[in-house]
Amino acid sequence: MPEITTLKGMHDFLPTDMYVRRYFIDKIRNVFEKYGYEPLETPALEYYEVLSAKYGEEERLIYRFQDYGGREVGLRFDLTVPLARVLASHNELPLPFRRYQIQPVWRAEKPQKGRFREFYQCDVDLVGIKSMAADAEIIAIIYDTLKALGFDKFTIRINNRKILQTIAERLNLPADKYLPFFRAIDKLDKKGWPGVVDELMRLGLTDSCIEELKGVLKLRDVPTKIMSTLRRVLGDIEGLSEMESLFQYLDAYEIPTEYTVFDVALARGLDYYTGPIHETTVDVPKIGSITGGGRYDRLLEIFTGKPIPAVGTTLGLERIIIVMKETGMIPASAIPTRILMTIFDTTTYKKTVELAQRLRAIGVNVALYPEFVKLSKQLKYADKANIPWVIVMGPDELAEGTFLLRDMKSGNQYKIKLTDYHKVKEYIDGVLG
């Protein structure tokens, strides 16, 4: 056995990690369902042809192989393609279809901080609606989700691919350069202007064009403030009418103005967006965007054969959890309290199990030490395993119908009558003690 380890870029989630993830997932699921979104899960493996129908360049990221039946298959690398495939496979799904999906995806790319080869995505999508009311709802959900998780400072940047496309047209870029143009702009955050200028020049833009572009792309403000400026610069274009409509719809959700910004420099790298796009960033710590998405009115047709508009967002679970950990946003209560029930010998075993069963019945998590070893060894284990409470019931306690509850941190010990076993719950909940 040369390698007894996980593959690079893939991780075990030990219990403490799992509790954090569950806390996170319970919170976001709750928000999604409040808005009427319903859960969906799809297989990890799909026909490679299905996975590759959407993308060009990103195909190299797909874990791909031939199965024993000679079929070309691959591991899903996002949750949007599976959604599209589901819509094609299940004609019975009524539109509008609101679904959320929280599952791992796999990408054969170089691991970095917050970027893994196996990671969970959380997607929320509203399928079948052209109205900008749908886009507004998705943005409201992002706001509510981050608030529910305890985020205080974040910015949802919003733009529209149609605006960027108009800009590309005005710059006389040929249509096949639009996507490279968007991707160049998308790197502004990471590379800054010097890095992006190189790429823009390679696309054939002149110095004066780039200067003009800078002037437009630096526009970034509260929607109401920016709209008239943009109308003056760009004229009465579809992208702006859409944005006006989106912000009007969004207005009903009464999100404080500091949380959303109209940012003309937001581009997003994916090729399939057709309208409004958005991305959420936090200032501290510096980790890039934690959610991203937009409208994609043409993608689903590739799979379903009929035009179906859609808008959605992805929450970066792994990144958000990194942020929440680094900023202490995970409450201690996310980890369920356990009690170690120590064990004395065969004469007390039956009574010990009985007490454990009674406590379990009232909702207390009890781990029984399952072997007759010295009490000191059992206490040492509770310590190592971070079990905060211990119950001791030897022959002496049993004779007087009591047991001892010990707080491992403080060392405090409480003698409780067997018939008062429900008091354990009050001690561990901090009501007594």
Add this chain to the structure above:
Amino acid sequence: MPEITTLKGMHDFLPTDMYVRRYFIDKIRNVFEKYGYEPLETPALEYYEVLSAKYGEEERLIYRFQDYGGREVGLRFDLTVPLARVLASHNELPLPFRRYQIQPVWRAEKPQKGRFREFYQCDVDLVGIKSMAADAEIIAIIYDTLKALGFDKFTIRINNRKILQTIAERLNLPADKYLPFFRAIDKLDKKGWPGVVDELMRLGLTDSCIEELKGVLKLRDVPTKIMSTLRRVLGDIEGLSEMESLFQYLDAYEIPTEYTVFDVALARGLDYYTGPIHETTVDVPKIGSITGGGRYDRLLEIFTGKPIPAVGTTLGLERIIIVMKETGMIPASAIPTRILMTIFDTTTYKKTVELAQRLRAIGVNVALYPEFVKLSKQLKYADKANIPWVIVMGPDELAEGTFLLRDMKSGNQYKIKLTDYHKVKEYIDGVLG
């Protein structure tokens, strides 16, 4: 796009399926955690060498391929190998280690009813304990879990590989025939004696040996009743002492006698069991075993390099859900009630969103119809999407500060004051109406 479908043996889980699965997972997780078991998740992909370290024959079931880095990798096909790998990778885990793991596994085998190529396993394992108290706890957990799910009639069959091994020795079978012998016996349930006799003869057993074997293997009864018979037939062997001890420990959990049976014909197909084994069957519907497991004291050493005893069980999520569906054990309340908030026009939109937001804040799931279409179309959608309640708030209602709540099934309609919006919760919970 020739194939827009899932791969054979793999399934989408649409919202209604997902609610059933969540109901199931919440229930069993709750029982596992009451016993102090903690959640674990591991990557879908592992080094192929890790996956194949345990098995011989079953390797063909593994989805296996070479990744872009030239590494031989495979999709996990069970949760026991990942557990072993985790113990090898994380020396910091204190023993005893109680973990449960609920994740999909993949097997490249022929799909049948209740047997898929991608399916969830739920494993509960107690690692690091030799005492039969651990085996008893696992059986108590199976009992509690099935009871919590609403199962009324089931049988946990218990046996010990050491007993079967003694029988094999007495039959003068060579050691390399033990596993084929166990596997032949394992088929008794499916094939009956005629089918099994053929296999036993191929193993070299004579007719008289097989007759004698039949006499022993038919022993199947309440533990206390069977023990003395077995002592008489087999003598004072280790397998029996273990069973005596196990049943004594189990006694403390006060499981009614009809739920457990000592069944000498239980064998289990896997090669790694070293002590007590168990399997749970339900009579109706006929679907084979719904849980299975046992003690495996030598497996972990292959991965960790040191002997670590362990015992555990697997719950067959997919099969149990099939049984629960077929016998109507899934309560309607497993599906969260949603309300469709219909929408009139731009003049009422803001007030409509406000009402939706208020309802969400008090825990009501509200799906807003996100486009201005005829009310009849919106109601038709509620019907198709199985949304049981609808809210209508047109200009007339708005003018008098009310809205209408309609029960889609009964057609009953309630007029509610906007300020009394919390009453919606009482109507959909059945308190009012």
